[in-house]
Amino acid sequence: MKNEFKIIADLLPFQSRVLDVGCGDGTLIEALIEQKDIDTRGIELEENKVKQCISKGLSVIQGNAETELGQFPDKAFDFVILSQTLQAFHQPENVLNQLLRIGKKVIISIPNFGYWQVRTSLLFFGKMPITKSLPDSWYDTPNLHMCSIKDFFHFCIKKKIKMDKIIGINNQKISSINRINLEMKNLLSEVGIFLIS
Amino acid sequence: MNYKIENIKQITITKPLKLDCGQTIKDFPIAYETYGKLNEKKNNAILIFHALSGDQFVAGTNPVTNKDGWWNTAVGAGKAVDTEKYFIICANVLGGCMGSFGPKNLNDADNEPYGLKFPVITIRDMVRAQESLLEHFNIKKLLSILGGSMGGMQLLQFCALYPDKAFSAVPIASTASHNAQQIALNELARQAIMADPLWNKGNYYKDKKTPKNGLAVARMAAHITYMSDKGLQERFGRKLQEKKDYEFTFDADFQIESYLRHQGNVFVDRFDANSYLYISRAMDYFDLSKQFKNGLVGAFQDHKTRFLIISFSSDWLYPTKNSKDIVIALNASGANVAFAEIKTDKGHDSFLVNEPEFLETLKGFLDSNFEVFKNEK
Numbered sequence A: 001m002k003n004e005f006k007i008i009a010d011l012l013p014f015q016s017r018v019l020d021v022g023c024g025d026g027t028l029i030e031a032l033i034e035q036k037d038i039d040t041r042g043i044e045l046e047e048n049k050v051k052q053c054i055s056k057g058l059s060v061i062q063g064n065a066e067t068e069l070g071q072f073p074d075k076a077f078d079f080v081i082l083s084q085t086l087q088a089f090h091q092p093e094n095v096l097n098q099l100l101r102i103g104k105k106v107i108i109s110i111p112n113f114g115y116w117q118v119r120t121s122l123l124f125f126g127k128m129p130i131t132k133s134l135p136d137s138w139y140d141t142p143n144l145h146m147c148s149i150k151d152f153f154h155f156c157i158k159k160k161i162k163m164d165k166i167i168g169i170n171n172q173k174i175s176s177i178n179r180i181n182l183e184m185k186n187l188l189s190e191v192g193i194f195l196i197s
Numbered sequence B: 001m002n003y004k005i006e007n008i009k010q011i012t013i014t015k016p017l018k019l020d021c022g023q024t025i026k027d028f029p030i031a032y033e034t035y036g037k038l039n040e041k042k043n044n045a046i047l048i049f050h051a052l053s054g055d056q057f058v059a060g061t062n063p064v065t066n067k068d069g070w071w072n073t074a075v076g077a078g079k080a081v082d083t084e085k086y087f088i089i090c091a092n093v094l095g096g097c098m099g100s101f102g103p104k105n106l107n108d109a110d111n112e113p114y115g116l117k118f119p120v121i122t123i124r125d126m127v128r129a130q131e132s133l134l135e136h137f138n139i140k141k142l143l144s145i146l147g148g149s150m151g152g153m154q155l156l157q158f159c160a161l162y163p164d165k166a167f168s169a170v171p172i173a174s175t176a177s178h179n180a181q182q183i184a185l186n187e188l189a190r191q192a193i194m195a196d197p198l199w200n201k202g203n204y205y206k207d208k209k210t211p212k213n214g215l216a217v218a219r220m221a222a223h224i225t226y227m228s229d230k231g232l233q234e235r236f237g238r239k240l241q242e243k244k245d246y247e248f249t250f251d252a253d254f255q256i257e258s259y260l261r262h263q264g265n266v267f268v269d270r271f272d273a274n275s276y277l278y279i280s281r282a283m284d285y286f287d288l289s290k291q292f293k294n295g296l297v298g299a300f301q302d303h304k305t306r307f308l309i310i311s312f313s314s315d316w317l318y319p320t321k322n323s324k325d326i327v328i329a330l331n332a333s334g335a336n337v338a339f340a341e342i343k344t345d346k347g348h349d350s351f352l353v354n355e356p357e358f359l360e361t362l363k364g365f366l367d368s369n370f371e372v373f374k375n376e377k
Helices: A001-010 A029-035 A047-055 A065-071 A092-102 A116-125 A149-158 A180-189 B124-134 B150-161 B180-194 B195-203 B212-226 B229-235 B257-272 B275-284 B295-299 B320-332 B347-349 B355-375
Strands: A017-021 A039-044 A061-062 A078-083 A104-111 A163-170 A175-177 A192-195 B011-014 B029-036 B043-051 B085-091 B142-148 B164-171 B304-313 B334-343
Touching: A001 A029, A001 A104, A001 A163, A001 A192, A017 A029, A029 A039, A029 B347, A039 A047, A039 A065, A047 A061, A047 B334, A047 B355, A065 A092, A065 A163, A065 B320, A078 A092, A078 A175, A092 A104, A104 A149, A116 A180, A149 A163, A149 A192, A163 A180, B011 B124, B029 B124, B043 B124, B043 B150, B085 B124, B085 B257, B124 B275, B142 B150, B142 B355, B150 B164, B150 B275, B150 B295, B164 B355, B180 B212, B180 B275, B195 B212, B212 B257, B212 B275, B212 B347, B295 B320, B304 B320, B304 B347, B304 B355, B320 B334, B334 B355
Parallel strands: A017 A039, A017 A078, A039 A061, A061 B334, A078 A104, B043 B085, B043 B142, B142 B164, B164 B304, B304 B334
Antiparallel strands: A104 A192, A163 A175, A163 A192, B011 B029, B029 B085
């Protein structure tokens, strides 16, 4: 399992109620059910991946998170997870507001555009960065709204979103991020995970 | 529609059933068929609800028509609904004409067929009548219930009435409430039947001259709604029926005409026109949301059943929107729900034909749920 998924699983208490938005083939959901007996639901856009989830017996609905989160009642879940997808929405702020409405807490991970490899790609080579967490070329990437850990940090402050925990991942190394080490971690983390409410 | 009684399994429902129309019926037959074996723990049973024109003969060869069972693509040894693994039950609906209590049964009062004296029934009446089968087989909880189209309506009604009797449920290409277009199409079919002079206000059983033409037209119209524009065009296009040019008559020049006439003709041999009226009426009256104070959400409140909702992209009779409304209500009530829209050109009929994406999804869902269900307690 991806390091990121391990960190997310660690953040979740046993037997909580979780929605995995953009759950893909259900790898994280399976892990959460198995490791922590978590009542997990998923929503996924791609028919093929939905089929894989259903075949594994996972409660996943085919749908577009951009437009279909409205069907869930307020605070329907203890946690809502959005793994590296926020940047692909047309209106990420609206989606984020929905996540915060339907979940008591939200775990959101972002591919960090402030990562040093991303910066050097543009700085030295003048080319759009291609890294492990940003694998697509500029012309076929689903990403519309890239941001850095620092951007998202300031966004949360501006929107008065409470940040309970921020974790940076660089290869296998994970570290806690706060106001003081933000500049450094923004440079060194490939992915940032925010626990917000 | 005449069958040998030895081909039909029946139970007699002795418990009085108060119908939604106010009348009470008792000591009436419900016909059913089973496939596969019920295991010792009785946790491998699946109840299938059939659609408007279906019957209890789901798989194998239908002993009455000598044709394939209506869901032979999905149900059988090694198939998506595997009869070597699961025990399948399907009952002919109340109001039907394959052995269950319906308008062609004799009325004890005058020893004549009921005809239009048969009470108007609802989907809820159908479901209540079938529930006795669980008692008959001594099954406390079904592994799953399945139903396409009107079968899906019965399934939703079953879940609402008996929240603890199904571990999982798969409504396919269905709806929780018949809409104006769906009612309109049923009304078209009923008017076609009633416009046939042989229908004779439902009183045609004696002379054996049944309103075949009216029923055939009803079936032809319905058949069009089961297919998609693209599906029809690809299969038939403007192809002519065994001829090189137009004949400048009203005979079936086009293949599609010939196909529809054939569908109409074979249908009248196995189906009772009055049953068609009654069953289609039951569909029109179906609106699950009306039965609960807070609408459809109330129908599933606190349910533990694991739902899989399936729709087909080219189904315009029971479009994805209808299925999504069910998904939304289930999500709003906190129920356990999966949903998939299968991309296909085969229209509403997709669930009856060989549609691999659909069959694989159904199989995966059933098999994975069986693993969980058999390990429960």
